[in-house]
Structures are given as C-alpha cells and as structure tokens.
Amino acid sequence: MIRDITIGQYYPAKSVLHRLDPRVKLVSTLLYLISLFLFKSIPGYIMATLFLFGVIRVSKVPFKHIVKGLRAVVMLLMITVIFNLFLTRDGAVLFHKWIFTITEGGLRTAVYMTIRLIYLIIGSSLMTFTTTPNELTDGIEKLLYPLNKLHVPVHEVAMMMSIALRFIPILLEETDKIMKAQIARGADLESGNMIQRAKSMIPILVPLFVSAFRRANDLAMAMEARCYRGGEGRTKMNPLHYKTRDRIAYIVVIVYVIGVFFVGRYVPLGIWIF
Amino acid sequence: MSIRLENLNYVYSPGTAYEKHALKDVSLTIPHGEFVGIIGHTGSGKSTLIQHLNGLIRATSGQIYYNEENIYQDGYNMKELRSQVGLVFQYPEHQLFEIDVMTDVCFGPKNQGLTLDECRERALEALRLVGLKEKYYKASPFELSGGQKRRAAIAGVLAMRPRVLVLDEPTAGLDPKGRDDILEQIAYLHRQTDMTVILVSHSMEDIARYADRIIVMNHGEVMYNDEPKKVFAHFRELEEVGLAAPQVTYIMHDLKERGLAVDTGVTTVEEAADEIMAAMR
Ligand SMILES: Nc1ncnc2c1ncn2[C@@H]1O[C@H](COP(=O)(O)OP(=O)(O)OP(=O)(O)O)[C@@H](O)[C@H]1O
Ligand SMILES: [Mg+2]
Numbered sequence: 331m332i333r334d335i336t337i338g339q340y341y342p343a344k345s346v347l348h349r350l351d352p353r354v355k356l357v358s359t360l361l362y363l364i365s366l367f368l369f370k371s372i373p374g375y376i377m378a379t380l381f382l383f384g385v386i387r388v389s390k391v392p393f394k395h396i397v398k399g400l401r402a403v404v405m406l407l408m409i410t411v412i413f414n415l416f417l418t419r420d421g422a423v424l425f426h427k428w429i430f431t432i433t434e435g436g437l438r439t440a441v442y443m444t445i446r447l448i449y450l451i452i453g454s455s456l457m458t459f460t461t462t463p464n465e466l467t468d469g470i471e472k473l474l475y476p477l478n479k480l481h482v483p484v485h486e487v488a489m490m491m492s493i494a495l496r497f498i499p500i501l502l503e504e505t506d507k508i509m510k511a512q513i514a515r516g517a518d519l520e521s522g523n524m525i526q527r528a529k530s531m532i533p534i535l536v537p538l539f540v541s542a543f544r545r546a547n548d549l550a551m552a553m554e555a556r557c558y559r560g561g562e563g564r565t566k567m568n569p570l571h572y573k574t575r576d577r578i579a580y581i582v583v584i585v586y587v588i589g590v591f592f593v594g595r596y597v598p599l600g601i602w603i604f
Numbered sequence: 605m606s607i608r609l610e611n612l613n614y615v616y617s618p619g620t621a622y623e624k625h626a627l628k629d630v631s632l633t634i635p636h637g638e639f640v641g642i643i644g645h646t647g648s649g650k651s652t653l654i655q656h657l658n659g660l661i662r663a664t665s666g667q668i669y670y671n672e673e674n675i676y677q678d679g680y681n682m683k684e685l686r687s688q689v690g691l692v693f694q695y696p697e698h699q700l701f702e703i704d705v706m707t708d709v710c711f712g713p714k715n716q717g718l719t720l721d722e723c724r725e726r727a728l729e730a731l732r733l734v735g736l737k738e739k740y741y742k743a744s745p746f747e748l749s750g751g752q753k754r755r756a757a758i759a760g761v762l763a764m765r766p767r768v769l770v771l772d773e774p775t776a777g778l779d780p781k782g783r784d785d786i787l788e789q790i791a792y793l794h795r796q797t798d799m800t801v802i803l804v805s806h807s808m809e810d811i812a813r814y815a816d817r818i819i820v821m822n823h824g825e826v827m828y829n830d831e832p833k834k835v836f837a838h839f840r841e842l843e844e845v846g847l848a849a850p851q852v853t854y855i856m857h858d859l860k861e862r863g864l865a866v867d868t869g870v871t872t873v874e875e876a877a878d879e880i881m882a883a884m885r
Contacts, residue, residue, distance in 0.1 A: 341620075341621055342621050343621065394619070395620065395621075504698075507693065507695070507698050508698045508699070510655065510660050510693070511691075511693045511698040511699040512699060512711075513660060513686065514658060514660060514686055514690070514691040514693070514761070515686075515699065515711055515712040515715060515760060515761065515764065516683060516686055516687055516712055516715030516716055516764065517711075517715055518683075518715065532701065533699075533701045533711065536701035537697060537698055537699065537700065537701050540697065540701075540746060541697060541698075544697075
C-alpha cells in the first residue's frame, strides 16, 4: 500500500555512484541543477541529456524505477506546463480561442521548463537513490562544518535530519499497519464527504502520534544510555575521505558544467524544433 | 462454512530491489469450528498469510474461497467478509485510539452500522469474554498494561461477532501468566461459541496445547499441515528450519529409546505425565 512510494528512496545496488563520497554527490547534484539553467539552446539540452543518461547508466538504478518516482510529481509538471503555455505571451500566435492563447514563445518555454524540471527531479533523486540517508547527512555535516565557526549547530542539525529521515520509513510502515488494523475493524477510509473523511482519519492518526512519541522517547533514552552528548569531541566510525574516484568524479562534473556553458552559449545551433 | 486457499502467491514490492516472494503456492482448507495453529520462523510469511484471509492484502495470484464464494470476484462484499473474519494484529497499540476502552471496543460494531445500544451491549459482552475487569472499561486504553491492552484489542474484534477469529501472536511480550490467561480465554471462547480460531504463535508448547491442527510455514511455503502429533513426529525436520517440537516430545522419544514403552505422540505435559505413569505401573 503506502510503502510503494519510491520517490527519493535509497535503491541498493553495487555501482561506482553508490560508492562515491556523499559530498561529491551533493556538490555535483547542485552543480548539475545549476547547469540546467546555464543554456538556452538545443546543443545544451543534448549535452545535459547525455550526461544525465550516462550517470543513470553508471548508477545501475533501473530506468523504470526512476520513471516510477516521477509519477508522484506529475501534477506539479502539469501545472508548470499549463502556466507557461497560456501565460507566456511572446512571438507569433499559434492558437487562439476565447481566453486561451498559445504563442510560440509560450510553447517553447513550456517544453523547456518541463524538460528542466524533469531533469532536476531525476538529477536530485539519483542522488538519494544512490546515497543512504546516513551518508547524506554525514556529507551535509562535513560540507557545512565551516559554519560551526559562525555558531551554527551543524552537528545537531545533521543529527536531527538523519533521525527525521530514518523515521520516515518507520512511520510509513506503522501507518500501513494501523490502517490495516482499523480496516479490519470495519473502518471506512474512502467514502463520504470531506468532513467524514477527515473524521475517519482519527483512528489512524491517534495511534500514529502515540507511537511516534513513544518511539521518540525510546530513541532519546537509548541515545542517552549510550552517552550521546552532542557533536563536541565526537568522532566518526567511518570518517569521510576523498579517494581517487571522488576526485575523478569532481573533474568529470566540472568539465561537464564548463562544457555545457560554452556549448549552450556559443554553438550556433540556436534553432528551435517542435 | 470454510476458508479455502488455492495456490496463493504473494510478492511484496514486485519489480523493485526490495521484491520479496512472501507466499509460495499456498493451498489450505480451514473447516469451520476448527482451532488451527500457525507456526514458522521469523519472516516465514505467517502474518502475510493471515492478512489474506479477510482481504486486507490481495494475493498476487491464486484464489481464496470463503464459504465456497471467491472473495476476489467482482462485487464481493469485502466489508461483510471483514466483519465475519476478525483479525487481531500483533500490537494492540496499532488499533487502540478512543478516549476509553468501552468506546474503543464499540468502534467495530459501530462500523457495522449497529445502534448505540447494540454496540454497548456487544462491547460489554466482548469485554466480559476476554476477562478485562470492569474498572478498566472507563480507563484510557493508553493507561493499560500490555496484557490489558491485548485483551481490549481482542475485545474490539470480538465485539463484531466474527465467525472466524484470527490472532497474530496474541501473547508476544507477555509474562507466562498473562500468556496462559489469554490463551485459556481464547480456548474458552472457542469451546463456548462455534467460532473458528486461527492462532499464530512462535511457541510450539502453546500451539500443541490448544490447536486441533498445526500449519508449519517455512520460507513462504506450507511445510506441514496436520494434527499436532503427526507434525511433531517430524521433530528433526522442524529443527532444521529453526523450530522445535514441544519439550515433551523430546523427553518421550528419549524415554522410548531407553526402553520405556511410552507413546511418543503425546503433545502436552499433562498427557505425558499420564503416559509415563501408565508405563511405570
Ligand atoms: N510490508 C512489507 N513490505 C515488504 N516486505 C515485507 C513486508 N511485510 C513483510 N515483508 C517480508 O515478507 C516476509 C514474510 O513476512 P511476515 O511478516 O509474513 O513474516 P512472519 O512469519 O509473520 O514473521 P514474524 O514471526 O517475525 O512475525 C518477510 O521476509 C518480510 O521481510
Ligand atoms: Mg508476523
């Protein structure tokens, strides 16, 4: 049931991408997202596409799995398309009826924004597919470590993030079990109007909150029992160190970003094909 | 009146890295009025199996017949099935939510569309059946002890007057006394009404004591489906899959090997005692 949500969930596989340092993946994802806005022409898109598909191939995450994750954001994509399509007034009018006008510029923006959004989502979900939540927060903690000097509690924030991330699947599973237990007692979760449906959520939400608080309490107790005192003086079991493959990955990404910038700017294939 | 499963297969998260074939070609018949025990190692698919019985999860392939009616056919009344096949989950915390025990037990009957009076009447009856003391009826379910919560949860299902009662490890996390109390209560219910009882447990002793028939699950498959003493005769095979026959089985086999003429098929301590006494005389 509810456990089948795949967006952003870690996908275990043995690939170079899975083994990369999380910092590399974080920085590269950010660079890739920025790179998507550095160009405005077809050669740029071709390069971004090739790069993305290359990374997907290397990641060994099945393409089907990635597409499945996209289904959750279809609504967002639709809204983007509709807004860009009808609200951009630029260039020749292609279609006009009543209050709906589609211009060449609108169509172009709609198509390109959609592609950008899809790439953006695939790009960032590739990171979460190949990085466990723990690695991710480790990476964030280390990347943001300099902020400690500015009295930002980096370690605490990272710890909170990793706990929150860890709790998501647990609570989803719990919700699933609670829903089943109540359905078994004849609870009707689907029919009725808004108010009835909101009311029918009570038998799910109460046990869920009770269990969430109980778990939080247990966790706090367990952490204290193991002498957790915050980040000061705390060492890591697997400290992050850059290896050769991480350096190579950085170089590949930087070359790509520079490449896409120049190709997008200066290769004269600025024609738009529809 | 029976439940019949035909070549049931269930796969969790098919087509992903987490794919898990949890039930493999399970075929079973559970006649009405029987007390069936289901046992198996952790992850053998017991919980998955019983959630099929009231249609909470739908088999990947295979059919289920309740009273000879296919529950997967179009237009089958699932709600009715769920009120006939009552399922008590392993953790009572998953279902208790109301402000007091009484109201919580009324939740099931209320969903069946009964009037308030009927609900209360059934709730009272169910609470009495599970042996929860009257002073707890108005207590918050969250203030109860583990054993009391379990009783309240069982009452919550019993109040719907199911024809089949399915319990998933109703004794997990209880002390020996609490465990015996609950099991005695369930056995009593089974004798009093003509209800079918399906009990999932990790303890061979418990199951041996109460069940007419034992279903042994192993890696999603039905390994044995027979009366207790025939299942326990395979105690060596049971050990290989991480289970064990009740301790009396071992004692009786040992005694027999050393020359005492006892029946190795006895399943409970009391029977064993009688048997040994008889052989010694
Ligand atoms: N919601 C789920 N999603 C994916 N896999 C699951 C899910 N629930 C159970 N499984 C897997 O299916 C298999 C059977 O699980 P099930 O809960 O039926 O076992 P069980 O016999 O009840 O075990 P236990 O004695 O520990 O309760 C296990 O390997 C488990 O990991
Ligand atoms: Mg189980």
